[in-house]
Amino acid sequence: MGASGAGKTTLLRTLSDLPTAAGFSGCVTRPDRIGWMAQTDLLQPHLTVAANVALIDRLAGRRADPARILSLLEATGLDGFANRRPATLSGGQRQRVALARALMQAAPVLALDEPFSALDPATRARMQETARRALAGCSVLMVTHDPAEALRIADRILILSGGKVTEFPLPDAAPLRDLTEAGTLAALGRLNLAVQQ
Numbered sequence: 001m002g003a004s005g006a007g008k009t010t011l012l013r014t015l016s017d018l019p020t021a022a023g024f025s026g027c028v029t030r031p032d033r034i035g036w037m038a039q040t041d042l043l044q045p046h047l048t049v050a051a052n053v054a055l056i057d058r059l060a061g062r063r064a065d066p067a068r069i070l071s072l073l074e075a076t077g078l079d080g081f082a083n084r085r086p087a088t089l090s091g092g093q094r095q096r097v098a099l100a101r102a103l104m105q106a107a108p109v110l111a112l113d114e115p116f117s118a119l120d121p122a123t124r125a126r127m128q129e130t131a132r133r134a135l136a137g138c139s140v141l142m143v144t145h146d147p148a149e150a151l152r153i154a155d156r157i158l159i160l161s162g163g164k165v166t167e168f169p170l171p172d173a174a175p176l177r178d179l180t181e182a183g184t185l186a187a188l189g190r191l192n193l194a195v196q197q
């Protein structure tokens, strides 16, 4: 988390070995493969939804498992959309295709840059659950502007400000946390203040 312009996307891109406008010196140790989902969905307009989900495999010269594609489309609430083109989808549906594509990569580390920002609250809550389930066992570094989202799903919350990272202490409850529970609600108040500083 962190204010707009704090450098969150730049940090994710640096960790993922993607180019940035920022200067960087030092050394990043990372696994060979890092999955990535950007703020913009970057869907290929000429490909169907299923082909977009399979794209990373295709680019890597692998055959994508059709059953896995269908199960990820189902998990992201897109069953029946496999043969549609991105232009026929809403912004939220497109973002869910991008999420399915990120989940398809099954990389040990996944960088998600505000993956749920275009979704309505109910779909967003469902996608948070889907992503947590589908990504159990992966390390996921996710940027979000939404303190409630971070509190609900994160194992750790780091706040980037003035070039420094501070860890926000989480309540004892395990994710997916109940935001109406007193301890979580109190933490939400503290987190709202912390990200405004």
Ligand SMILES: Nc1ncnc2c1ncn2[C@@H]1O[C@H](COP(=O)(O)OP(=O)(O)OP(=O)(O)O)[C@@H](O)[C@H]1O
Pocket (backbone or CB within 6 Å): 002, 003, 004, 005, 006, 007, 008, 009, 010, 011, 020, 021, 022, 023
């Ligand atoms: N460590 C850094 N050194 C120099 N410039 C940086 C650094 N980190 C970020 N910047 C620059 O600051 C600007 C904003 O960075 P970035 O897009 O990463 O912010 P952000 O926190 O993701 O913002 P937003 O929440 O609005 O998406 C960019 O122009 C980026 O190049």
